[in-house]
Amino acid sequence: MTTSAWIVLLAPLAGFLLISLTSQVLPWRVHGWIGTAAIAASFVASVATLIALEARGEEERQVVSVAWDYAVTTGVDAQLSILIDPLSVLMICVVSGVSTLIHLYSVGYMASDRGYTRFFAYLNFFVFSMLLLVLAANFVLLIVGWAFVGAASYFLISFWYRRTTATAAGIKAFVINVVGDVGLVLGTFFILRETGTVDFLATFEAVPEAFGRNDGNLVAGCILLLVGAFAKSAQVPLHTWLPDAMEGPTPVSALIHAATMVTAGVYLIARMHPLFEQAPAAADVGAILGCLTMLIAATIGLVVTDLKRVIAYSTMSQIGYMVMAVSSAAYAAGMFHLMTHAFFKALLFMAAGSVIAAMAGNQDLDRMSGFRRAMPFTFGCMVIGGLALSGVPPFSGFFSKDEILSLLIARDDWHIVLGVLGYVGALLTAIYTFRMIFRAFLGEPCEEARELERGHLFHAAEHTNPATGEVEDSDVGFPGPDHHIAEGTGTMKVAMGALAVLAVVGGFVQVPKVNEALHHFLEPTFAESRFYDQLEPSSALIVAGLVVGAAVGLLGIFIAYVLWVKQPDRPAAIRTRFGPAHRVFSRKWYFDEVIGVALVRPGAWIGRFANSVIERGLVNGVLVGGSSGAVRAASAAVRGVQTGYLRYYAALLLLGLTGLGAYFLVSA
């Protein structure tokens, strides 16, 4: 079992190295398949690990495998070790499975891009980092994986590196992720100082003795861990990088910014549950901020007109649900939603990528309409993903979202408020999801859709950056000249079809009161939890939750239908009626502006000050310039003596001797 787990980790690394080293040797087409095969091997190994884990007894399902020791001495026990338990195995299955499909999709989608080989190298590196993050058995390795993932995200957001908007978005994402890394490292130190170990299982054992309930150090440590989790998972107030990250290629958005990387924060909170249960204050902060993110992102999603950004905001919103769940001790529900979300969100992004390709790179919802007949397969996938996202039975999102909300209400304290707000969020989710779908697919076909209906894919006369309108070429560093839509590309169709099936049936893994497979599967990880088995919603609550959830989802879709299909004039009227609210939503609640004024501008000012005064003035001027100036002046004086005239030297010698003699004569 440990062997297969190591293969899970090493296959993507091998793929990454192979692609990088043979980039000049093998034809570029091969690299896509190498990448896909490496991740597929990783997925097979993940499933093998899962089967092997299931074959073990209930008590033996937490295995640590140590490859070697980095530094093991008193107070430090940093090892290259992986933890194989139900939580990490669930994560590796989801990550490697969805990654395989997204690699397959990319083989078609990126086919004309001149950076094809580089793309797959980055993608494999990302999957390796992500698997390292979820398999890590200690804080040191977790931090390594955490930082690798951030770097991979930066590489891929800035993949089209000649686009200034893409590089700016990459830098923004990297900086915010580093803020999270710092939080994670500092939080680790808070915990390490008291427990004296970085190993997860040892830490969890030591926590009840080392810290009292709501101990100040532990709460501080957990909140710092939350900073890390929130930066990675794009939760308020560290979320502003995620919408900008949509500058990256669409498969990247599907893989990193929807299905896997952004859920790392959720995984972290679930993994650290013994700490958070000992520090409920920190867990409450997480739950409240998760709820806030869920609502804020949903309101922004209502007004954004960029196709990919709508999905990005819905990702933030859905991760808000997951954070709310795992912070409120609904661990299995949170992980369940993580899994189903990975399926349907990757599917939505893939479908969006297909539409964007049909629009020749344009992402503006205002310009899209009527793709229904031109792209029936994409339309079907988008609707399946949308229904799952909106929580319509029997799609996967329905079960997972309702499980979270019913568990929140079952807590029977102030968490009920979060549960009720969750239903409000679900309504908004359904509205904005179907606003997007109706606007892109229904109505009068736009020019691009009409051209596609005639069997020809639209190509712009001139390549431009859709965000700024700058003219581009199609060489490396910019998107390739050709576009690929699901309808005409086999690999994309296979990947989307597989995810569509998963998005439909994924929810049946865990149907309340019928089969709770995931709950039982994850039990060994959460065996010590005070809530895991105790938190059980009553049957009435479950039924009510399912009915309300379904009703809310359908109501949202109906509202979207009325507003954007039946009465297309209404949205404009509503917009003018609620002008201030619309302005706040479409300016993204002014987060960018506030962060700009509060942090970025002072930071830039301090940087300029440090450059002009400290660096140029003090360091370069006084310290370096001063010492070199003193040496220079002294040597100029000494140099002046060296005239080269023999008589001058002789005279000096004579003078010196005379002076010396005179001195001795006088002193004698």
Add this chain to the structure above:
Amino acid sequence: MSMQWYLVVSALIFSIGAAGVLVRRNPLVILLCIELMLNAANLALVAFARMHGNGDGQIFALIVMVVAACEVAVGLGLIVAIFRRRLPIDVDELRELQG
């Protein structure tokens, strides 16, 4: 005859030599002036030896002569080398080693 006459003559010869080293430009003459200075020192050494009535000063004088012979050999060698390379035989022109 009193000691001081010897010393006065020695000091005079030394000063003439030193002045010659300082003011003359021909290396050959400078070498001669250095010889003058060395021999002034020899004169003083011999005079002091006579005064003390032992041979120490005379031995010193002999050593100085040896040193002078060596110095002349080196100095003349240099002058010949300068001449062979057709460089000006003038110490003011030979000042490339300035700072």
